[in-house]
Amino acid sequence: MKTKKKLLTFFYTVGILMMVMGLYAFKSANVHESYLPQTPWKNLKVLPQDISKDSLDYLMKGYTTALSVKCSYCHAPSTSDASKLDFASDLKIEKEIARGMIKMTDDLNANYFRPHFPEPKPAQVHVVNCVLCHRGVANPEKYLSQMGSMYQTYDPELINRKEKILEQMKKQ
Known part of the structure; x- marks a missing residue:
């Protein structure tokens, strides 16, 4: 009978300990700070x-x-x-x-x-x-x-080349 009570007490203690550890796993401290x-x-x-x-x-x-x-x-x-x-x-x-x-x-x-x-x-x-x-x-x-x-190395004649070509095409 004493052995049965000791065994039952042991299992209750282990069960409560597992429940506390299980709840501890879900604590909110694991939330990343950016959230x-x-x-x-x-x-x-x-x-x-x-x-x-x-x-x-x-x-x-x-x-x-x-x-x-x-x-x-x-x-x-x-x-x-x-x-x-x-x-x-x-x-x-x-x-x-x-x-x-x-x-x-x-x-x-x-x-x-x-x-x-x-x-x-x-x-x-x-x-x-x-x-x-x-x-x-x-x-x-x-x-x-x-x-x-x-920028002084650039040829001013090359600036707006596309626009100049389009103007010449319109004149023709």
Whole structure:
């Protein structure tokens, strides 16, 4: 009889333990952070307020790659802990310059490239981006300063060649 009670107690204990472990497997901590509701961003002025964390991370990694810089190039250190960055701070001028560049590329894509895409037109077009000019350099001034001498090698007679040929054909 005592053996039967001990055996029954053992099985109850094992059963309860298995049930607790089974419920622990379904706890919500396994949910990926990008699926959780996003808290409002503190200082987004150009990018949309409803941007997800993973989309924002993807954009920021693209900027750092295109300019070959680290996050600290645009983001100021935190006042409470210098080893962390204060992403909402506007203390660095580079952040304001980056906002202007984002507006510029969005404008170029929306006004000069999107109208020429076939129907149905995509909501966003990304033809012009940071790496187009920066090419892995934070300040592309030296690279871009040589562009004038490159364009002087072009023959002005070749410009608008197609239009000139069409005009000649109309005259005949």
